[in-house]
Amino acid sequence: MATSAFLRAANQPPPLERYDLFSQDRALVDAVRREGAAEREDECAAFGRACGGEPLELGRLANEHPPRLRAFDRFGERIDEVEFHPAWHELLRLGVEAGLHAAPWSDHADGAHVSRAARFMLLAQAEAGVGCPLSMTYAAVPALRLDDELTATWEPSLVGRTYEPGLRPIAEKAGALVGMSLTEREGGSDVRRNETRAEPLADGGYALTGEKWFCSAPMCDGFLVLAQAPAGLTCFVLPRVLADGTRNGFHIRRLKDKLGNRSNASAEIELRDAWAERLGEEGRGIATIIEMVVHTRLDCALGSTALMRRAVAEATHHAAHRVAFGRALAEQPLHLNVLADLCLDSEAATMTAIRLARAVEDGDDAFRRLATTVSKYAICKTTPVLVGEALECIGGNGYVEESVLPRLFRESPLNSLWEGAGNVNALDLWRAVTREPESVEALLAEIGLAQGGDARLDAAVTRLESELADDADREYRARRVAELAAICLQASLLVRHAPHAVADAYCATRLGTAGGKAYGTLPRDVDCAAIVERHRPRLEE
Numbered sequence: 001m002a003t004s005a006f007l008r009a010a011n012q013p014p015p016l017e018r019y020d021l022f023s024q025d026r027a028l029v030d031a032v033r034r035e036g037a038a039e040r041e042d043e044c045a046a047f048g049r050a051c052g053g054e055p056l057e058l059g060r061l062a063n064e065h066p067p068r069l070r071a072f073d074r075f076g077e078r079i080d081e082v083e084f085h086p087a088w089h090e091l092l093r094l095g096v097e098a099g100l101h102a103a104p105w106s107d108h109a110d111g112a113h114v115s116r117a118a119r120f121m122l123l124a125q126a127e128a129g130v131g132c133p134l135s136m137t138y139a140a141v142p143a144l145r146l147d148d149e150l151t152a153t154w155e156p157s158l159v160g161r162t163y164e165p166g167l168r169p170i171a172e173k174a175g176a177l178v179g180m181s182l183t184e185r186e187g188g189s190d191v192r193r194n195e196t197r198a199e200p201l202a203d204g205g206y207a208l209t210g211e212k213w214f215c216s217a218p219m220c221d222g223f224l225v226l227a228q229a230p231a232g233l234t235c236f237v238l239p240r241v242l243a244d245g246t247r248n249g250f251h252i253r254r255l256k257d258k259l260g261n262r263s264n265a266s267a268e269i270e271l272r273d274a275w276a277e278r279l280g281e282e283g284r285g286i287a288t289i290i291e292m293v294v295h296t297r298l299d300c301a302l303g304s305t306a307l308m309r310r311a312v313a314e315a316t317h318h319a320a321h322r323v324a325f326g327r328a329l330a331e332q333p334l335h336l337n338v339l340a341d342l343c344l345d346s347e348a349a350t351m352t353a354i355r356l357a358r359a360v361e362d363g364d365d366a367f368r369r370l371a372t373t374v375s376k377y378a379i380c381k382t383t384p385v386l387v388g389e390a391l392e393c394i395g396g397n398g399y400v401e402e403s404v405l406p407r408l409f410r411e412s413p414l415n416s417l418w419e420g421a422g423n424v425n426a427l428d429l430w431r432a433v434t435r436e437p438e439s440v441e442a443l444l445a446e447i448g449l450a451q452g453g454d455a456r457l458d459a460a461v462t463r464l465e466s467e468l469a470d471d472a473d474r475e476y477r478a479r480r481v482a483e484l485a486a487i488c489l490q491a492s493l494l495v496r497h498a499p500h501a502v503a504d505a506y507c508a509t510r511l512g513t514a515g516g517k518a519y520g521t522l523p524r525d526v527d528c529a530a531i532v533e534r535h536r537p538r539l540e541e
C-alpha cells in the first residue's frame with residue numbers, strides 16, 4: 001500500500017485524488033465498451049484523468065463560495081446578473097469544452113451520446129452543480145428541433161464547444177447555454193396551474209408576464225418557458241438579451257438558499273413583458289416540453305449514479321487503508337458486507353444509466369421513454385441511502401465537510417425532486433402503459449434478454465407482467481411497480497454482463513428475500529471481497 005510512514009502512523013488513508021476517475025471504474029469502462037463507445041475510451045480516460053485532478057478542489061471551492069445575485073449596477077440600473085466564483089467558471093468551461101452540453105447532437109460519430117454520458121458522470125463526481133446548465137442545454141436541442149427557425153437561431157451556439165459567459169445577443173455568441181423555467185408558486189408537478197400569461201405581438205412573438213418560482217442557472221442565454229397563450233399552455237423560447245442588445249424583461253428576485261447544489265444558482269424570477277418565441281403549437285406546451293424533460297431525466301439518473309460512484313470510491317478506498325482492531329477495515333467481514341452491498345447498487349445504476357444513453361444514441365425512443373422514467377425514479381431514490389451509508393463507512397471523518405461526503409449527501413435528494421418528483425415519475429409509468437404501449441413492450445423485451453439466466457429474475461418478470469396488466473388502484477401502486485420494473489431492468493443487465501458474484505448477490509437481495517433493510521445484510525455465500533476489489537479505485541504510483 002502506497003501510504004507514507006507518516007500517514008501509516010496516523011492510520012489515515014491517503015487522499016483519493018490525482019487518479020483516473022474513468023479507468024479506475026471497472027463497471028463504467030465495461031459499460032462504455034459494451035454500449036458502443038469502445039472507440040472513445042481514450043477520450044473518456046483523458047477526461048477521467050482531468051477530473052481526478054484539480055477539479056476535485058475546484059468543486060470544493062465552487063460550493064464554499066456560492067453564487068451571489070447582483071440585481072443592480074452601481075447607477076441603480078437593473079442588471080439581474082449572478083456572480084460566480086472563478087472555480088464555477090472553470091468547471092463549466094471544462095464541461096463545455098468537453099462537449100458535455102449539446103455537442104453530441106452535432107457529433108455523428110458512433111458513441112457520442114454514450115461517451116458524453118460517461119464523461120458527464122466523471123465531472124459530476126468532481127462537482128455536481130455545473131451538471132444543471134450542461135444537462136438543460138443537452139436536453140433543449142431535441143425540443144428546439146421541432147422548429148426549424150428556432151433551431152437555426154439557437155443550435156449553432158448550443159453545440160459549440162466555446163464557454164462564453166456573459167449576457168449578449170445569441171447571434172454574437174459562439175457558445176451559449178439554455179435553462180428551463182416551468183415551476184410557479186401555484187404548482188411544479190401540475191404545471192397546468194401556471195398563471196404566467198403570453199400575449200401575442202404583431203411581430204409574431206409573445207409578451208410573457210408572470211412569476212417563476214424556480215429557475216435554475218438564471219445566467220443562461222435562453223430559457224424554455226411555459227405560459228398561458230390564448231389557446232392554452234404553450235412552450236416558449238425566451239432569450240435573456242434581445243437581438244438589439246437590450247435586456248429582456250427577465251428579472252431575478254432572489255436566489256434560493258438550498259440544502260445542497262450550492263455552487264449552482266436557482267432563482268425566483270419575474271417576467272415583465274418578456275419577449276419570447278413560440279415553440280410548438282399553442283396549447284401543446286406539455287407535449288413540447290416533455291421531449292426536453294425525458295432527456296434531463298436521463299441526466300438525473302447519470303448524476304445520481306455519479307454521486308453513488310464517488311461515495312463508493314471514497315468508502316472502498318478508505319477501508320483499504322484504515323486499520324481497526326488489528327485489521328484493515330476491508331478485511332473485517334461485516335464491513336466488507338456493507339461495502340459490497342453498496343457496490344451492487346453502484347454497478348447496477350452505472351450499467352443502466354449507460355444503457356439508457358445508448359438508447360438516445362440509437363434513437364430507440366420506445367425503450368428510452370419508459371426505461372428512463374422508471375430508472376430515474378429508482379436510481380435517484382437509492383442515492384441518499386447509499387451516500388448516507390458510505391458516509392458512515394468513513395467514520396467520524398465522513399461527517400466532516402472536508403471528506404466530501406457531506407456535500408454528496410446534501411446533493412443526493414435533488415435528482416429525485418427534479419424533472420418530476422418521485423411520485424410524478426412513478427405515475428408516468430401508467431401514462432406509458434396507456435398511451436405508449438410500445439414502450440412497455442420495449443422495456444420487457446430488453447429485460448427478457450436475460451430470460452433463463454436467473455430464476456429469481458424470471459419470477460420477478462412474471463410478477464411485473466401481472467402488475468402491469470392490473471388496472472386496479474393504479475395510482476396507489478405506482479411506486480411499487482416502477483421500482484419493480486427498474487430493478488428487473490438492472491438485474492437483467494447484471495445477469496447478462498456483470499461478474500457472476502455481482503449479479504447473483506443483486507438478484508438474491510433485490511429480487512429474492514435474502515437481503516435486509518439496511519446495507520450490509522448480504523447472505524453468507526457472497527464473494528464480498530471480489531466485489532469490493534472490482535469497485536475500489538487505485539491511486540496512481
Ligand SMILES: Cc1cc2nc3c(=O)[nH]c(=O)nc-3n(C[C@H](O)[C@H](O)[C@H](O)COP(=O)(O)OP(=O)(O)OC[C@H]3O[C@@H](n4cnc5c(N)ncnc54)[C@H](O)[C@@H]3O)c2cc1C
Pocket residue numbers: 179180181182183186187188189190214215216217258261266414417418419420421422423424427
Ligand atoms: C434546487 C431546485 C432547482 C430547481 N430548478 C428548477 C428549474 O430550473 N426550472 C423549473 O421549472 N423548476 C425547477 N425546480 C422545481 C422542481 O421541478 C419542482 O419543485 C418539482 O417539480 C415539484 O414541484 P413542487 O415544488 O410544486 O411540488 P408539488 O408539485 O406541490 O409536489 C409536492 C409533493 O407532492 C407529490 N405529488 C404531486 N402530484 C402528485 C400526484 N398526482 N400524486 C401523488 N403525489 C403527487 C410530489 O411527488 C411531491 O412529493 C427546482 C427545484 C429545486 C429543489
